Amino acid sequence: MRIYITEVENADxxxxxxxxxxxxxxxxxxKIEDIKNEVDKVASASAELLLSFAAExxxxxxxxxxxxxxxxxxxxxxxxxxxWRKLTGGYLGLPxxxxxxxxxxxxxxxxxxxxxxxxxxxxxxxxxISDRPVGIDIEGKRGVNKLTLDRAFGQSDIDWIESAESxxxxxxxxxxxxxxREAYLKMKGEKLFSEKAPEKMFENxxxxxxxxxxxxxxxxxxxxxxxxxxxxxx
Numbered sequence: 001m002r003i004y005i006t007e008v009e010n011a012d013x014x015x016x017x018x019x020x021x022x023x024x025x026x027x028x029x030x031k032i033e034d035i036k037n038e039v040d041k042v043a044s045a046s047a048e049l050l051l052s053f054a055a056e057x058x059x060x061x062x063x064x065x066x067x068x069x070x071x072x073x074x075x076x077x078x079x080x081x082x083x084w085r086k087l088t089g090g091y092l093g094l095p096x097x098x099x100x101x102x103x104x105x106x107x108x109x110x111x112x113x114x115x116x117x118x119x120x121x122x123x124x125x126x127x128x129i130s131d132r133p134v135g136i137d138i139e140g141k142r143g144v145n146k147l148t149l150d151r152a153f154g155q156s157d158i159d160w161i162e163s164a165e166s167x168x169x170x171x172x173x174x175x176x177x178x179x180x181r182e183a184y185l186k187m188k189g190e191k192l193f194s195e196k197a198p199e200k201m202f203e204n205x206x207x208x209x210x211x212x213x214x215x216x217x218x219x220x221x222x223x224x225x226x227x228x229x230x231x232x233x234x
Contacts, residue, residue: 003229005127006124007125013038023088024049025094050082081222116130119136126229135188136229149174152181156200177202179226214232215233216231
């Protein structure tokens, strides 16, 4: 599994869009033109460009220098920050055709193509790509939403989140649980509030064996963001 991340600072929005919009597909361009919010325009454009970069990188081994940039997080997993200037500077186009799969989850059409998943928040976009079904979620650090907590999690996970000794720790536990839950459902091709989410995701603060027996789970922090990616084991 490979995880790619790019960030476009607010001060760079205008320059990024000027460089990115001529590169995106006509379908993506149509979507961007319908978006009113500049942050969402940036997210939409960067999603396609980062996916294209990830797919190309997955297909073709890069130079040894590029491999040194990638950070090993666990065996068989890389986490790679990619500057938005790199995305727009050497763009070759998406090597696969993206279609809408189960419950609207995008996937590559071609037989033998890798699996991928995309997530973004604010001005940061992440892509996970793998030879097996994969899901990823990124969330900025924020307060716990009680309604979401009760709706999304089983009582065991709620108790674990609520037992934190400080508000900061409580928020961090909530985001760990939320990103794991969303990444898991995205991997499965299920909707956000699907009843097929695990009833219990954590045991004594660790990801539950019912999940790790089936999947590889990677958690990363990036500035103020928490990222969880998950893919099926062989």
